[in-house]
Amino acid sequence: xxxxxxxxxxxxxxxxxxxxxxxxxxxxxxxxxxxxxxxxxxxxxxxxxxxxxxxxxxxxxxxxxxxxxxxxxxxxxxxxxxxxxxxxxxxxxxxxxxxxxxxxxxxxxxxxxxxxxxxxxxxxxxxxxxxxxxxxxxxxxxxxxxxxxxxxxxxxxxxxxxxxxxxxxxxxxxxxxxxxxxxxxxxxxxxxxxxxxxxxxxxxxxxxxxxxxxxxxxxxxxxxxxxxxxxxxxxxxxxxxxxxxxxxxxxxxxxxxxxxxxxxxxxxxxxxxxx
Numbered sequence: 367x368x369x370x371x372x373x374x375x376x377x378x379x380x381x382x383x384x385x386x387x388x389x390x391x392x393x394x395x396x397x398x399x400x401x402x403x404x405x406x407x408x409x410x411x412x413x414x415x416x417x418x419x420x421x422x423x424x425x426x427x428x429x430x431x432x433x434x435x436x437x438x439x440x441x442x443x444x445x446x447x448x449x450x451x452x453x454x455x456x457x458x459x460x461x462x463x464x465x466x467x468x469x470x471x472x473x474x475x476x477x478x479x480x481x482x483x484x485x486x487x488x489x490x491x492x493x494x495x496x497x498x499x500x501x502x503x504x505x506x507x508x509x510x511x512x513x514x515x516x517x518x519x520x521x522x523x524x525x526x527x528x529x530x531x532x533x534x535x536x537x538x539x540x541x542x543x544x545x546x547x548x549x550x551x552x553x554x555x556x557x558x559x560x561x562x563x564x565x566x567x568x569x570x571x572x573x574x575x576x577x578x579x580x581x582x583x584x585x586x587x588x589x590x591x592x593x594x595x596x597x598x599x600x601x602x603x604x605x606x607x608x609x610x611x612x613x614x615x616x617x618x619x620x621x622x623x624x625x626x627x628x629x630x631x632x633x634x635x636x637x638x639x640x641x
Contacts, residue, residue, distance in 0.1 A: 472499035520639035523578035523607035
């Protein structure tokens with residue numbers, strides 16, 4: 367009888383614990399009492415209590431498993447693979463039959479180049495940061511002779527500046543520049559500077575980075591990001607300026623036509639344009 371009272375007290379303790387899987391615990395309690403009552407008439411009490419205890423532990427383990435994983439999270443993480451934006455280009459992405467002119471870091475003003483290129487639209491110390499004068503005549507391969515450029519010698523200029531003279535982004539910039547919000551870092555920081563351009567001419571393909579604005583105009587987004595043709599200018603409606611390195615790689619002369627389009631960094635292959 368004393369043993370039965372002890373078991374009842376044990377059962378009450380289990381109830382007071384408010385186990386998460388109460389129904390399983392309740393069945394275990396009832397089993398304990400039944401076994402205890404039956405043991406007064408037959409069978410060793412220790413054996414029956416051990417069996418009831420084992421059953422209780424099994425039920426308890428099942429309850430704990432549910433608590434450890436209440437939302438059914440898989441044991442192995444499921445990777446999420448995102449496709450980069452714009453892996454395929456539309457035919458209209460290409461700007462075709464565009465007259466190209468040659469310009470360079472450090473170029474001084476002339477009749478066809480009204481602005482000195484010692485600074486760019488986005489870098490007031492362009493020549494210093496580049497490392498020197500990018501002489502179009504004195505070359506060492508695709509680099510200027512006499513020094514090692516500190517920036518990519520494959521660069522271009524296009525006739526659109528996403529920043530105003532006050533440092534704010536132009537009103538249309540966020541609407542017309544496809545990668546605007548991906549590259550946006552705040553006022554005064556261009557999202558165009560450094561973007562990659564692919565250029566074709568005569569079966570050769572070159573890659574360069576957008577580092578300045580021109581020729582001549584700074585707001586022609588309808589051409590740069592749309593379908594308009596370059597505006598008329600004194601350089602036969604030129605629509606892109608190319609660095610000496612791009613000129614030499616493509617084997618062109620200033621005033622000849624090229625095709626170009628924007629590309630993403632992951633689309634740019636290994637080449638002399640990768641420093």
